[in-house]
Each structure stands twice: as C-alpha cells, then as structure tokens.
Amino acid sequence: MTRKILIVDDIKENLLSLGALLESNDYSYISSSGGKEALKILSTQHGIIDLIIMDINMPEMDGFQTAKLIKDRPKTENIPIIFLTAGREDYAKKMSGFLDGSVDFIEKPIDDVVLLSRIAAFMKFKKAHDELLRLNKGLHKKILECERVEEKLALSSIVFENSIEGIVITDVEGNIELTNPAFLKTTGYEEKEILGENMRILKSGKQDKEFYQEFWGSICGEGHWEGEIWNKKKDGGIYLEYLSVMSIKNANGETLRYVGFFTDVTDRNEAERLLIHNALHDTLTGLPNRLAFNNAINDAIKKAEEDSQLMTIMCIGIDRFKKLNDTIGHGAGDELLKQVVKRFQIITPQSTIISRLGGSEFAFLFPEISHEDDAFALAHHILEEIKSPFKINGNDNYITASIGIGIFPNDGETSEILVKNCILTLNRVKEQGGNSFQLFNHVMNMKAVEMVNIERNLRKALVKDEIIVYYQPKVNIQTGKIVGAEALVRWVRPEEGMVSPAKFIPIAEESGLICLIGEWVLREACRQAVEWHKCGHEDFSIAVNLSSRQFQERDLVATVRSTLKETGLDPNKLELEITESIIMGDVESAIFTMKELSVMGAKLSIDDFGTGYSSLSYLKRFPINTLKVDRSFICDMTENIDDAAIATTIISMGRTLNLKVIAEGVETKAQMEFLKKHNCDEIQGFYFSKPLPANEFKELLDNGDFDT
Ligand code: C2E
Ligand code: MG
Ligand code: MG
Numbered sequence: 001m002t003r004k005i006l007i008v009d010d011i012k013e014n015l016l017s018l019g020a021l022l023e024s025n026d027y028s029y030i031s032s033s034g035g036k037e038a039l040k041i042l043s044t045q046h047g048i049i050d051l052i053i054m055d056i057n058m059p060e061m062d063g064f065q066t067a068k069l070i071k072d073r074p075k076t077e078n079i080p081i082i083f084l085t086a087g088r089e090d091y092a093k094k095m096s097g098f099l100d101g102s103v104d105f106i107e108k109p110i111d112d113v114v115l116l117s118r119i120a121a122f123m124k125f126k127k128a129h130d131e132l133l134r135l136n137k138g139l140h141k142k143i144l145e146c147e148r149v150e151e152k153l154a155l156s157s158i159v160f161e162n163s164i165e166g167i168v169i170t171d172v173e174g175n176i177e178l179t180n181p182a183f184l185k186t187t188g189y190e191e192k193e194i195l196g197e198n199m200r201i202l203k204s205g206k207q208d209k210e211f212y213q214e215f216w217g218s219i220c221g222e223g224h225w226e227g228e229i230w231n232k233k234k235d236g237g238i239y240l241e242y243l244s245v246m247s248i249k250n251a252n253g254e255t256l257r258y259v260g261f262f263t264d265v266t267d268r269n270e271a272e273r274l275l276i277h278n279a280l281h282d283t284l285t286g287l288p289n290r291l292a293f294n295n296a297i298n299d300a301i302k303k304a305e306e307d308s309q310l311m312t313i314m315c316i317g318i319d320r321f322k323k324l325n326d327t328i329g330h331g332a333g334d335e336l337l338k339q340v341v342k343r344f345q346i347i348t349p350q351s352t353i354i355s356r357l358g359g360s361e362f363a364f365l366f367p368e369i370s371h372e373d374d375a376f377a378l379a380h381h382i383l384e385e386i387k388s389p390f391k392i393n394g395n396d397n398y399i400t401a402s403i404g405i406g407i408f409p410n411d412g413e414t415s416e417i418l419v420k421n422c423i424l425t426l427n428r429v430k431e432q433g434g435n436s437f438q439l440f441n442h443v444m445n446m447k448a449v450e451m452v453n454i455e456r457n458l459r460k461a462l463v464k465d466e467i468i469v470y471y472q473p474k475v476n477i478q479t480g481k482i483v484g485a486e487a488l489v490r491w492v493r494p495e496e497g498m499v500s501p502a503k504f505i506p507i508a509e510e511s512g513l514i515c516l517i518g519e520w521v522l523r524e525a526c527r528q529a530v531e532w533h534k535c536g537h538e539d540f541s542i543a544v545n546l547s548s549r550q551f552q553e554r555d556l557v558a559t560v561r562s563t564l565k566e567t568g569l570d571p572n573k574l575e576l577e578i579t580e581s582i583i584m585g586d587v588e589s590a591i592f593t594m595k596e597l598s599v600m601g602a603k604l605s606i607d608d609f610g611t612g613y614s615s616l617s618y619l620k621r622f623p624i625n626t627l628k629v630d631r632s633f634i635c636d637m638t639e640n641i642d643d644a645a646i647a648t649t650i651i652s653m654g655r656t657l658n659l660k661v662i663a664e665g666v667e668t669k670a671q672m673e674f675l676k677k678h679n680c681d682e683i684q685g686f687y688f689s690k691p692l693p694a695n696e697f698k699e700l701l702d703n704g705d706f707d708t
Helices: 012-024 035-048 063-072 091-098 112-162 181-187 209-222 266-280 290-306 321-328 330-347 372-385 415-431 440-463 501-511 513-534 548-552 556-567 580-585 587-600 616-621 631-635 641-656 669-677 694-703
Strands: 004-008 028-032 049-055 081-085 103-107 166-171 176-179 224-232 238-249 255-264 311-318 353-358 361-366 390-392 395-397 401-408 437-439 467-476 482-493 497-499 541-545 574-579 603-609 626-629 660-664 682-684
Touching: 004 012, 004 035, 012 028, 012 112, 028 035, 035 049, 035 063, 049 063, 049 112, 063 081, 081 112, 103 112, 166 181, 181 255, 209 224, 209 238, 238 266, 266 290, 290 311, 290 353, 290 361, 290 401, 290 415, 311 321, 311 372, 311 415, 321 330, 321 395, 330 353, 330 361, 330 372, 330 390, 361 415, 372 401, 372 437, 401 415, 401 440, 415 437, 415 440, 437 440, 440 482, 440 501, 440 513, 467 513, 467 694, 482 501, 482 513, 482 694, 497 501, 501 513, 513 541, 513 548, 513 556, 513 694, 541 603, 548 556, 548 580, 556 574, 556 587, 574 580, 580 587, 580 603, 587 603, 587 616, 626 641, 631 641, 631 660, 641 660, 641 669
Parallel strands: 004 028, 004 049, 049 081, 081 103, 401 437, 482 541, 541 574, 574 603, 603 626, 626 660, 660 682
Antiparallel strands: 166 176, 166 255, 224 238, 238 255, 311 361, 311 401, 353 361, 390 395, 467 482, 467 682, 482 497
C-alpha cells in the first residue's frame, strides 16, 4: 500500500499547486479542504498517512485546533504535521502545545525547495521512527516471553513440589539429580540421602533380566516406557508403582537426562486382586465359585478335546443339610461346611478342582479320570470318607452325601450342560434317599426306558382293569358328616402293586393317555356316586380331578355332559377339581370352559390353592365354588406361623368371595381344631381316612359321622 501525504487547505488553488509540487517529486497525497474533512480521512486512513501539511488559517476549524484533535488521538498522535503560516505572529505561543518534535512550520509564500527538504527530513525521521517502533515492539514481545517463561517455571515448580505422583530426574547414568516430595514420601528417603545415588538403589529384585532388557529397549528406542514395576523402599519394604519414564534429549537427539513419574499402586493392586478373587470365589470356603468352576471346565474341555480325552465331573450335595443346619445352628453349619471342604481336599486326587456351587452343594472336576469305573470307585470312596464324624464345638456330627456324575463329552459338551446334568442327577439321587451316586447317562436312560414302559403298560392297564378308583372322604368340619369324596385314581400292577398317580399321571399327560384315563375315572366315579345315592346318601358329592390336558380338550364339556346323562348323576353332585396353573395358562378360554361346565350345573373347585399365581381379581372372574387349601400349608400350620397365616387368609378370603373352603392333607387333631376355629368348611385327610377302595368307603359312609 502506498504511503501518502495529507494536505489540508481551504483554498483550492493552494491545494492544487501543492498537489502538483508533491506529485512531481514522487509523493502521493490526499487533499482535504478543511480540518473536519481531514479528521474524517484520518479516522479511516491514518495507517497510510506519513505526514500532514496543513494551512493554519482556515474558516471552520483552524490548523491548531485540528492539530490538537489529531495529537489527542492515539492512532494519529505520531503523524508529523507541517503548518503553513501567513506570518510569524503568535507562532511561538500557539506552537507551544506541539513542541514534541513532530510539528514544524513554513511561512507563506511557500518556497518549494524549503518545503521539499522539510518533507524529506520528516520522511527520514518517520522511517527511523517506524524502525524504532518495530524494534520496540520486538523487544516488548521478548520481555513478555521472558515473563511467560518465568511464570511457567514458577508454575512447574509448584506442580513438581505438590504433585502426588513421585517425580525423579536422573542423568544418563541413572544418577539421581532431583526428586520431589512425593518421591521421598513413597521411597522413605530424605533428599540429601538420595541425591547422587543411582536408581539401582530402588531395585526390588522382583523383575528379571528380560524385564530390564525390555525396559531399556523401549526407552532407548521409543524414548519412553510405561508400566508396573516393583521397587524397594529405604526400609526394605517393596511396593508396586505405575511408572512412566522418558528421556530428555538435546537438539542433536542426544539423551541428556531421564525423567520418571510414578504412582504407588500397591493398594489398588491389592484391591483389584481382592475384587477378582471375590468375583470368582466363595467367601465362606475360599473355593472357586460356579463361575470360576465353569471357566476351569472350559479350559479343561479345550485340553481334553485336543488330546481326545474324557474327563469326569461330579456334583456332590450333603443330604438333608438344611435340617441339620437348623438343628446345630448356622454358625456350626458353616464350620461343618469348612471341615467338609478340608476333607474333600484330602481325599480327592491332587489335580482335582473343587468348587462350591452354593449351599451345601459342591462340584469336582477330575481332569485325569476318564473311565466310568474309576469315577464310580472314587465316588464310593468320597461317600465312605464323608461318613466319619465331624467334630464341631466338641460334638460329633454325622452326615451322608449324594453324588451326580457326568463324563465329558458323553454327558454334556459344555461346562454349563455338564454341571446342569450333574445337578439333575444329584437331585435324583437325593430324591431316592441320598447316600449314593449315579451317572447322568444312566439316570437319563433309566428315565427314558421307564417312561416308555409305563406308557406301554398303561395302555394295557386300561383294558386289563388295572386302573381303579379310590375314594377319600370330605368331612363337614362342624357336623363331622361325610359330605362327599375325592375320586383318586390308582394303578394296581399285578407284580409291582400300587403305582402312585404322581408317578404315572405326568407320563399319561405327556402321551395324551390321560384323556382316556380321565374319562374313565369320571364315568366310574359318577356311576359310583349314583349307586351310593341310591343307598340313602342322597347329599353325597363326588369330586374328580381334571388334568391340564383334559381341560384343554375341545370336547371336555361334551364328555362331562354325556357322562352325567349316561350315569344319571345330578350335575350339582359333581365337583371338578382343577389347579391354578391350568386356568392361569389361557385365562379367557379357561373362563369359557368353566362357564359352560357351571351352566350345566357342575361345581368347580381350585385344587392345591396357594401354590399357583391366582390373584383375587382373577378369582372373582372364575365361576368357581370351592377353594381347596394346598396340603403344604396345612402340614406345618400348627408350627409355622407363615403357613398358619396363609391358611387363615385363604379361609377368610373364601368367605368374602362366598366360596366354600376345604383343607386337604389334614393329619392331626391339632390341625383339625385349628381349621375348625378359623371356620374352614370342610376337611379331607388321613386324620379321618386315607383314600379307600369303593367297598371300604361304603362302610365308612354307612358308619355315620366323624367326631370333630
Ligand atoms: P390332589 O388332587 O391334591 O389329591 C390329594 C392327594 O393328597 C392324594 O394323593 C391324597 O392321597 C393325598 N392325601 C390326602 N390326604 C392326605 C394326608 O392327610 N396326608 C398326605 N400326606 N397326603 C394326603 P394321590 O392320590 O397320590 O394323588 C396325587 C395327585 O394325583 C392328586 O393330587 C391329583 O393331582 C392327581 N390325581 C389323582 N387322581 C387323579 C385323577 O383321577 N385324574 C387326574 N387328572 N389327576 C389325579
Ligand atoms: Mg384333587
Ligand atoms: Mg390337592
């Protein structure tokens, strides 16, 4: 951008002649006809104006006034001004305000040579002035930089002194030159003891040669190393630090020093170790938990697969531990479990992995046992060893255990399946009385064979009259009168004797045979009831159980209707027992079926009430007549306050809903009296009678009322 001279004169001719003079001497210029206009130009173009030539006598604002304003403004104060005066009058006085060397004057008429030489002098001065300004600016910047460096140094020093990270600076040999308080605190040294010492003084001996090779390799190669390292304190104690070391190099890339930053992570490391340990271990026994055991099996599976090996897993449970635990107290129970674990560790092979699955159940992994026979021998040995007494608080405690055995890969190909199958087998052993072991495969095979057998025989049983119905009385609790009976199916096998419905009904359900059986029981029970009616027991009601499969059959309602018609039983004297789970499946269709049955006149009763999920709001929607309190609540009712509360709640709930309440499984006088006190309507149970064949039941009926 070209630099310019600003000329200010109210007389146009003067401006023109001055302009011509400047132009012919290679100066560019801007002209202005008065002070105000000059100020305006300066306000936007002050940056390119090097000099102002200004007339003093101007009408609006004279030269001095204008100059004063120019000199008052920081952006224009340094622009030199040459005044053009008509004479010398007042000159000294008026110029006194501007005597800073940047103002001059020339008398009119103007001598071109004088003016040009003054201009040249000012321009030279301006150049020097600008140069000075530039230098000054540079100097100022340098000073600022210095100040900033100083400030930075002060800050660094504060950080260095107060950092919670230990910091150490060494020379290239590793001799300590500088440390901060955190370093001294962690290592236990005083500054004067440690300065000049070599970093070797902190070596714990826990890292091997390879570690240091990698360490120096990284520092020399990448100029940096970071990681965990064990070091030694002044008192000999070792600590784990997270260290970051870097080399400090000069411009030529030569290493001058090393700086190390570290944090003592011993505590954190310990906490992490503990967390990991707790996530994978049982707190009572310290054994690996199920998660850790699964990991161990998965590792073993990988190895076994590589070597095409078999291996054995066992789940072992202490028989009836809950009862024992309640008897000896939980503290002693815990102690027993600990002793059991110790014994396990002694009697199992060295390579065994033992885990606590929870409660009194444990799992073993025997990576080296691949034969069924060896597994059986070992299981037998464990069961024998566990029988020796455990001394707790001076008392001998005797226990037995059950074992479920699984062999990889036959009994499961993943740890989850293997453990699940072993637990299944263990439960099966427990159900059969415990103190024994079984192989999963055998259990499953046996179960499958048993199912097929039962199903085949059940089909024949129907034809061969092996299926019969037993009757168990339902007694009015106030009067002691037998008001009805529940028809309970029995399977009498020629060789084996009586098979429990609990055993064959689930199989009959699965195969669909239940519908045939159910239909038969219904007909037989109705026929029997009509017979008893004829013998003078007109009020007698018969209750028949319906299975879920039967309940879902499309023609259930038709079957019931035709059976009633065929046998001539009054529908009011038939009660159908269904469980909560049956109706809670498809609620809407259940309500539909129940309504049809109820319209027909049959009564509906909810069996095993309290064990399902029925809510009050649902109960209101079902057309039911009776709630049958499940046996499990009755059995402990007089000892267990929770069970008592449930039983009494069901009774009072039944009352509010206008339902009859019957309690099943009543075995004692105490239970009977409790139920009577709480206004239960009817009871059924061994206290009065077991289920009986029809002829024996008839005798009971004829004998009259029970005492209640
Ligand atoms: P449920 O309907 O709850 O029948 C009551 C069961 O409790 C019967 O067992 C009965 O013998 C038993 N019981 C009665 N009083 C006492 C007592 O005081 N103490 C004890 N410990 N038990 C008592 P059961 O006859 O073995 O029948 C078991 C289940 O089999 C029945 O439970 C029922 O769900 C089913 N069931 C029986 N007969 C049939 C049937 O004809 N059809 C269908 N679908 N299921 C049936
Ligand atoms: Mg029943
Ligand atoms: Mg029941």
